[in-house]
Amino acid sequence: MGKVKGLLFVLLTLLFVTSCATDKKANVKEEFDSATIANEGLKFFGEKRGIYIGTAITEGQLNDEKFVEIVKKNCNYITPENEFKWENIHPSRKVYNFKKTDKLVAFAKENNMKIRGHTLVWHSQNPYWIAKPGTTAEELKETMKVHISNVMTYYKGQVNDWDVVNEAIADNGELRESIWQLIIGDEYIEHAFKCAYEADPNAKLYINDYNIEDINPKSNKLYEIVKNLVAKKVPIHGVGFQFHLDGRWEPDYVSIRANFERFKKLGLDIQITELDVRLPKNYSEVDLNRQAKIYGELMKIMLEVKGSAFIMWGMTDKYSWVPSFFSGFGGALIFDEQYNPKPAYMKLKEVLVKSK
Numbered sequence: 001m002g003k004v005k006g007l008l009f010v011l012l013t014l015l016f017v018t019s020c021a022t023d024k025k026a027n028v029k030e031e032f033d034s035a036t037i038a039n040e041g042l043k044f045f046g047e048k049r050g051i052y053i054g055t056a057i058t059e060g061q062l063n064d065e066k067f068v069e070i071v072k073k074n075c076n077y078i079t080p081e082n083e084f085k086w087e088n089i090h091p092s093r094k095v096y097n098f099k100k101t102d103k104l105v106a107f108a109k110e111n112n113m114k115i116r117g118h119t120l121v122w123h124s125q126n127p128y129w130i131a132k133p134g135t136t137a138e139e140l141k142e143t144m145k146v147h148i149s150n151v152m153t154y155y156k157g158q159v160n161d162w163d164v165v166n167e168a169i170a171d172n173g174e175l176r177e178s179i180w181q182l183i184i185g186d187e188y189i190e191h192a193f194k195c196a197y198e199a200d201p202n203a204k205l206y207i208n209d210y211n212i213e214d215i216n217p218k219s220n221k222l223y224e225i226v227k228n229l230v231a232k233k234v235p236i237h238g239v240g241f242q243f244h245l246d247g248r249w250e251p252d253y254v255s256i257r258a259n260f261e262r263f264k265k266l267g268l269d270i271q272i273t274e275l276d277v278r279l280p281k282n283y284s285e286v287d288l289n290r291q292a293k294i295y296g297e298l299m300k301i302m303l304e305v306k307g308s309a310f311i312m313w314g315m316t317d318k319y320s321w322v323p324s325f326f327s328g329f330g331g332a333l334i335f336d337e338q339y340n341p342k343p344a345y346m347k348l349k350e351v352l353v354k355s356k
């Protein structure tokens, strides 16, 4: 009797295990068929995984049909590359130039995309009128407030995320000596966020920087600043990690993940905001495969930490700031100069498809 029971038990267990396995298989099979995988762009899979896929774009690039097609197919988020920057949108004290940003905002709306306001307060691409010798802290705080208030009010409810402060930390891990920091002092950051919140309390407000991807002196400083802002209940919603990477080597994924986690623990959203992975101009297939791996691993980490957006600093190597800013480098994006998808594109899709 005992033997029969034992046999029955073994048989039932076997039946259970095999049925689970078939179920699992069926599930995997069901999710996407091969035509969907082949035909859909990144944004389709991003939507399924709860992450926005984005690109930098310029107003001029809206005239490039082929490029626009790639963006529409793959992205549900755009960041105007230069148009929101102070020198362009507010070139003199009384003059605002919303023409180009209007076009990009309309493009985002027509195509159901989110859009980022990049950027309100930065040390670079500022017009000279902002400060002159003798400008006081109070005057500069007022200039900043008027700028933030006018730009954000104009786009209230239309621009989802703002890089309120960009690149506040210097490479040595100290606060950067920008005109803001030198004239107003360290509190300029807090002031900027308060002005932004006042202008549009529903917008998501970010601090954005480069070389803060893993745990290092620069990201430690940022962490300290952000932790303080949070403790003081200054309205800040997230951190933008630019990720302009040198693709000759892989970054430290473990450290990146741990870094993201500590900012997340402060209750903040994580976004990759300007990803590109530059390669030496005469790159090889090995380089392209390493680049693909980097893109893919970063996507995996973002999905694991539930970051909200994965934004690349362009889609095609035809339009990239890399060759003119990093001499000898290029090939940093996921489509080549002829708009062919590169291994990095395939890898991103693969990670998104498989990461259920």
Ligand code: XIL
Pocket: 081, 082, 166, 210, 242, 274, 321
């Ligand atoms: C770059 C643009 O891509 C260039 O077209 C422009 O000439 C200079 O700025 N960090 C940022 C971005 O926050 O605004 C920068 O964009 C790249 C580095």
